[in-house]
Amino acid sequence: MPKHCPSVSGVVQNHDEFLKSRRPVQLLEAERPDRMEEACGVFAVLAAEQPVANLAYFGLYALQHRGQESAGIAVFNQGKVRLHKDMGLVSQVFDQDVLARMPGHLAIGHNRYSTTGSSRVCNAQPVVLMTRLGAFALAHNGNLVNASELRHAVDDGQAEFTSTTDSELIAFALQQAVDRGLDWQAAIRAALDLCKGAFSLVIGTPSGLFAIRDGHGIRPLVFGFLGDQDSGQWVVSSESCGLEIIGAHYVDDVQPGEIVHFNIGVSTPDRQRWSEQPNRLCVFEMIYFSRPDSRFFGESLYSYRQRIGQTLARESGVDADLVIGVPDSGIPAAIGFSQASGIPYGDGLIKNRYVGRTFIQPTQAMREAGIRVKLNPLPDVLSGKRVIVIDDSIVRGTTSRKLVVALREAGATEVHMRISSPPVTHPCFYGIDTDTQDQLIAAQLTLEEIEQQLKVDSLAYLSKEGMVEAAKAESSHFCTACFDGDYPIPMDRDVLASKLMLEPAGIAGR
């Protein structure tokens, strides 16, 4: 498989080069959140004599930041599968009565934010299907880039689709492979061979639990054990914070291209590689998506984010009186910036923790009202100060613009914005909900134009080198496509054309 998508082989090295090559498209104000949004968390527990539904509830609770539209848990008990899923947060979908009706030895859980398929209860996960070997439950984090091709492959005239998700298509591919006579392991391999894109999967079966990552490992997935090391009680989670909340001990990441098979009471899982590809973990998991207390490459993301703040200070220092961070994701980088620059850190913005993420508000007008509800500047801290404000990214710039106005109204005499990631110039196709390219401000405007648009005294982004070199992993280990267009997985032409509006003429439509 080629390393880069042939249709976007013109990998862009820097922002100015990209801007010179783009086709002009009018900036649109769409009714969309001004954030990159995560696209699901998955969780699984395999343990005899444990309240697996309750444990899955807490695991999903720790992963709530990865998706807030719907939640679901499927529990296996004596050959039967009980499923409960609905729209809303984990704490809204489940209560003690529901969980008490879900005894069993294996639970599969899912939090959803939609990337393929609309936000409806029929698209909530896990997906549960019946086969000749019994029922299975599948939960998926990621996004396929060949969903229409896969739908064609699995639509045998008898498949009864109940959702519009790519995850259900993976489940149908698995069901059909089992019903052709394959065992679970072989059927999973056959289904995966039909899938192209990003996927971290947990699959509960009558024959135990399977945890799988796509060949590049774009979305994270980790596993650990409950109790003693040889207890044979296994937990799989999108992030390590899901293990810690239920007292499970981290063992390892599910490696890119790996199928890990856990059997109840068996102290060593069976690990097999089904795909050999270069590792390309989503670098935005490091910068923003994953929780700061989750561990990647042997350390918490809090440490990584502090280090990129230090790098940002060295790359783009400016004379000022105060460093503040946009809560919560900008705080570790702001502390790092303060450490490296010697400029005091302060809490200039107070977040109302009881307001949901702005994206659940359906209209632009409501979101505009919402930002001041969610973040309130502190005049006592900001008044008369030259302020450096650190945020993790800028997508469309509308939120940043309002934030700068609010800081000035609170008395800041200068506002210098520093961003702990490079300019976002390309959309994501691998499970993160981004705008089309014509709505990304850095795909439209030069640095000076963005400064004017945001009404800041100065603006600087972290360099791509600074971003990857601060990680305790090889710099080639990451997907950085939304910063440079270097897409690791080839995509169908129609998928590309749907979002790449500004590529040099001919590329998106090829």
Ligand code: SF4
């Ligand atoms: S394109 Fe960006 S958001 Fe998407 S997987 Fe790659 S780095 Fe992550």
